[in-house]
Amino acid sequence: MREVVEVLENNRVAKNVHTIRFRWKRDARPGQFVMVWIPGSGEVPLSLSYVGDIKGITVKVVGETTEKIARLKTGERFGIRGPYGNSYSYANKILVIAGGTGMCSLAPAIEMARVNYKVAFIKVFFGAKSAEDLFMLDRIEKFADALVIATEDGSLGKKGLITDFALPEIKKGFYDIVWTCGPEAMMIPIVKKCLAEGVNVEASLERYMKCAIGVCGSCAIGRFLVCKDGPVFDTKILSEIINGLGKVRSPSGRLIDYAEQS
Amino acid sequence: MADIGVEVCGIRLKHPVMLASGILGISAETMKRAEEGGASAVITKSFSIEERAGHENPTIALFKHGILNSMGLPNPGARAMAKEIEKAKKMCRVPIIASVFGKDADEFVKACEIARDSGADAVEINLSCPHVPGTGMELGVDPNAVKEIVTEVKSCIDLPVFVKLTPNTHALQKIALMAVEGGADAIVAINTVRGMLINPMMKKPELSTIFGGYSGPGILPIGIYCVYTIYSAVGQSVPVIGVGGICRGMDAIQYFMAGASAVQVGSAVYYRGYSAFSEIANEIETFLENEGVNSIRDIIGIAVR
Structure with missing residues (x-):
């Protein structure tokens, strides 16, 4: 019930x-x-x-x-x-890369990293199409050590895609973990860079769901179910499913391009 | 050592616990996952010639004794599923059984032919889904329709044909007999039980389709009864495969004792995780050993002979 x-x-x-x-x-x-x-x-x-x-x-x-x-x-x-589903892992120095409503799941993680886990350093990159698509900026500024904003139209922060500014931050040695949530076109290059650089990464994925309890298979990516094994996937799983990202299942279960979903 | 291997329609299984249709079986990779969890055979999600989106959410409601669902037979269509079966046949060692449905004998036959060409080890024809108009149990409660569909399918493909029946009928023995007359190689019972839940606070049904199919621990006695009654009618001619509410080895044992030769497990994946299959198989083996029983064959129907 x-x-x-x-x-x-x-x-x-x-x-x-x-x-x-x-x-x-x-x-x-x-x-x-x-x-x-x-x-x-x-x-x-x-x-x-x-x-x-x-x-x-x-x-x-x-x-x-x-x-x-x-x-x-x-x-x-x-x-x-x-x-x-599961949640993010905490580490001492965290790089957060959010796109649009991807911030919904990351904002409480940023807050908890600071308040409960008292991590040493959190830097947040937050991108969207335009200033009017950004939200929770006060909350992020309060709990993060640094916030970089980018909008595609330049109406707030830097002008361009958030990946233009966030990708160069991903280098072996400084951040203990990268968290990302947002459109898959944004997350794919981030995950690839992390895998290439040997940086720990966790990406929260979104898929059409029916049961949400790990039985129906609607949200399957490879052998993993987003509802049960995710929605946050770690480096090991991401390295296994990276080539399957960018494809989602329609309600029938057919694989379609991420951009095609309604 | 007790022998928990079984043979159903000439298909050797290392133990009797298969993955039931509707759970996980959407892709080769998720079928592989069921195999890794110990399933001795995998039944795919039911598929039709044409793609189907299934019903609108909410399609599931959870309660104390089980799960109510009205997924609505979502599937990407027979051609897409055939590709998954071909891939699964390469990835998995366990038999892959294609579950198919249609609105008439012709559609069943076409879907079965695609399943056969994909390399499936058997087909299971779904005459029992309780929440999609024009197919499933709407056909499966009509003994003549059951016979016609099974006859047509058997005349067109030479694979073993499992026929999955609904408990939502007073005529189960007759329906099972007609399926056997049509040439069914095994009877699978049961599919979900029609049911309905209402959210009192919202004063609305919990499912978009109002009613759905009830699975999980609460339907165990219904399934055991249905297997018993089918076994009583057809048990000498074809094997009965028991499904419905099996979460523990002891649940499966009851199915064997009612006349089942093998079992299928679905909702237990929710209750016990993906290793439910091997855990249940181990529990079956432990019971047989403790009771000094050499083989599952020795207890099939033992309680109802």
């Missing part, structure tokens, strides 16, 4: 991006996700963007169900199950 929670607040944090806060007494770790159910509309996987007693999801409107989630008002209810 799905649990039902009540919206405490809904804040628009960027263009078409909303953060919904709700009280949910489940232990959760950054990187984990939940299945959010809007009766009559659908159920979608969403990363937890806050993992304390008052949880949060940060959702970008991409379809009917995410639009309904983004429009939830204080006091309204939604169904939830989870949390599912």
Whole structure:
């Protein structure tokens, strides 16, 4: 039976991006996700963007169900199950590379790295199309040692793709781990560079899901299931599945290009 | 040492615990994963001639005694699945059994022919999915339709044909007999049990399709009963393969004692992880050894003879 929670607040944090806060007494770790159910509309996987007693999801409107989630008002209810999946590993010096809503799962990890793990150094690269697509900048500045922003239109921070600025940071010897979450076209060169340089990397992947409990196979990449073995994959697994990245399964299970998915 | 090897329709299995259809079997790599978890054979996800997206989410609801699902037979279509089977045949040592469905005998035959050409070791025809209109159990509760489909499939392919039946009927013995008359080489029972859950707080069904199919520990007694009743009707002519709610070796043992020659495991992957197959096989072996039983053959139907 799905649990039902009540919206405490809904804040628009960027263009078409909303953060919904709700009280949910489940232990959760950054990187984990939940299945959010809007009766009559659908159920979608969403990363937890806050993992304390008052949880949060940060959702970008991409379809009917995410639009309904983004429009939830204080006091309204939604169904939830989870949390599912694994989380990031902490190390002393962390490089974080986020693209767009990839920051949803990384922001609580950055916060936990500083507050709970008291890591020595966290540098964050955060990219998006435009300034209006960026969010949680105050939160990241508060917990990270350095923040580099890049937008494709140059409306905030450096102009260009975040990989233009983040890739040169990936060199053997300084960072103990690289965390990345965002569009796959962004993550593929990051993972490849990390593998080539011998730098530890963890990438959080997103796939269409049905069961979310490791049985149906909808989210399979190679022999791994994103819902059960991921969504955060480590260096060893990434080196095995790197050639399968950029392809996702449509609801039928057919492999299609990442960019083709609706 | 107890012998837990079995032979079903001429297919040798190192132990009787196979992967049931619908779980993991979407690609060669996930089938390989089931093999690594110990499955002695792999049944693919059910596929049809044409690609199907399946039902809208939510397609799953969890509760205390099991899992309710209405995946809606999502599959990339027979051609794409054939490629996965070809690849799986190269990657895996265990038999690969293709599960197929269609809306009529003609579609079943076409899907089975593609399965045969892909190198599948057998086909399992799905006459039992309880949540897709026009196929599955809608055909599988009609004894004449069952006979017709099985007859057509048997006349077109020379692979062993497993027929997977639904518990959602009062006429299970008749249906099983008609499947055997049509030439079925084995009967597989059961598919999921029709069921429904409502979320009281939202005042809505938990599945987008309102109802779905119930699997997991709660359906164990239903499956054991169905195997018993089928075994009573056809047990001398074809093997019965038991499936439904098996999570422990002792669950499988009950299926054997009701008349099953082998078993399939699905939802246990959720409860016990991917090594469920080898764990259940080990538990079966331990039970047989403790009881001084030499072979699974010696206990098949022992409780109901």
